[in-house]
Amino acid sequence: MKTMVIQLRTGTMMNMDSNIAVKLAQAALDKGYAVRIFGYGEGITLIKKGQDPKRFPNVGNETKEMLPKGLEVVVCETCCKARGVARGEEIEGTKIGSLTNDLSRFVAEGDRMVTIAR
Amino acid sequence: MKTMVIQLRTGTMMNMDSNIAVKLAQAALDKGYAVRIFGYGEGITLIKKGQDPKRFPNVGNETKEMLPKGLEVVVCETCCKARGVARGEEIEGTKIGSLTNDLSRFVAEGDRMVTIAR
């Protein structure tokens, strides 16, 4: 089973970039690939609990629904701290982690990296 | 006393845009102008409590320090909800408000608008 690593670097709502990450992840999981998402910089907002967009897709909920299918989601702790997002504010099943422990593992185990950034 | 309205639309850390807003506000206050900041879209992150950037300027703290000098800061509630930022997570003295009640008042009372966006 090959692994797709998605590195997401833009915020959940400023544009559709996080949607693209979610839809790629869904399609890859459906085809039987393993998928890892690493949220870096503004991309950490993907795992913020309590997202409630009135008219836009709820990427937080959609990410959560993919977790039982084997999706692993980690975001950068330094980036979270910088933005005042504390441990406990993340969606259950996602993790606040680091470049050194987590992105490196994703890269080492990964076959392709898709960078979602502007 | 003329009023400068700053509309901030980018996140606190993804780039230096929020710094620009803060530095403009400081200089305008020092010169005796009234200053209003409206955080819209990703710009709502300016007022998130607990920001702790390791190496970047802490724009949350700097905003807080300007409040006693007459700075008024309001961010869009719909945008906060979308991103899972709840009432109570804002820095004391700033407000989660709306386009209709607050931005419109800023515009009506304002002399110049500076849009900080990409």
Add this chain to the structure above:
Amino acid sequence: MKSKLFITLKSPHEFGGLELVRASAKGAKSALLLFEDAVIFAANAKKGKELLSAVQEIYIMKDDWEARGLPLAVPEFKIVDYPQAVELIMERYEQTITV
């Protein structure tokens, strides 16, 4: 040389990566996959052909394209869905490079 799939999400107005794509694609099997506002390239014959001068194949995302309601001006562009995009990324090209 490793085959390369370039990815962009930027509109023609925003996109400044053509020279980077051209320089890094030279001599390799290469394609460009367009998401979001980048699909607007398909509605402008001149800008679309410019992209085609840098890589061999250009793919655009079906849903992004349909949302914008524009006429297709570059028939060489291939419209793909998400499962096909995954296939391109995971199997058909060896490296993906966002531009």
Add this chain to the structure above:
Amino acid sequence: MKSKLFITLKSPHEFGGLELVRASAKGAKSALLLFEDAVIFAANAKKGKELLSAVQEIYIMKDDWEARGLPLAVPEFKIVDYPQAVELIMERYEQTITV
């Protein structure tokens, strides 16, 4: 016509607003105020002159310019600090337009 101060934060690579500035500045007193990565325009004579063809004055922020450590290639650009930028926005021009 109202005098216009255009503002941009975009680097030369990112910036695509020249035609918008030119079209909306025509016939008015106009200037461009460059923040952040936009100050890189001052290090490239060709790109700097292009901007000067669209507006009468160009101002660049001192701190942003100093941070980048580049040689000034367009001596016509005026280096300003934050108090001066506030003066431009509040007193010297009637409208500010971000591009």
Add this chain to the structure above:
Amino acid sequence: MAESLLILVTKPPYGFEEAFAGLRAGLGMLASGLVPVSNALLVGEGTLNAVAAQRPEAVRMPSNMEAINDMLDFEAKVYVVKEDLLHLVGDVPLMEGVEVIDWERARKVIDEHDMVTTF
């Protein structure tokens, strides 16, 4: 003391929330009763927000056409610069109710407003 705000839309629909957010801001001004005049001027890739054949449901995004119609319902003007549209995608059909203008007129529109904000 501004009595009018022009929403200058430069971003195309759906990729960014900008165009939608801009039209919403214009609507907010009109609904407030505090800012009597707020209109929208669509330029560059922003002109694509007025394309009649848009299908936002394909990407599950809110409809920018609806946002334009909301502004029109409040008797705001939504101007589209024809030259910019033609240059970008040719002569595609636009939504009913928008006002197609040239840059000569667009300059006057900008001048008629106290403040301009870009989306």
Add this chain to the structure above:
Amino acid sequence: MAESLLILVTKPPYGFEEAFAGLRAGLGMLASGLVPVSNALLVGEGTLNAVAAQRPEAVRMPSNMEAINDMLDFEAKVYVVKEDLLHLVGDVPLMEGVEVIDWERARKVIDEHDMVTTF
């Protein structure tokens, strides 16, 4: 199963956190011991990150020069494409330790890595 990650830096220093974040990511790979090879390739406006005369303290930003030096300390390569720098700002002095190359060589550098990520 990637053994190497190339950090492709396209963004200039200070305006965006991107270039800094990219160099940090490269360092993270090297520090982990899990990804043996991680180098940086500076292209386009990204080449400005290697300019010797930078003064990041003027804008209170973290130093991208320091971030480059950190990568060099881990024996990573930091490549700068000369043509792109010349085209942009002329022949300005660069930091010690970076390797100045042309696009011919840059293509080989890209090819030598399993994965590429853009900042």
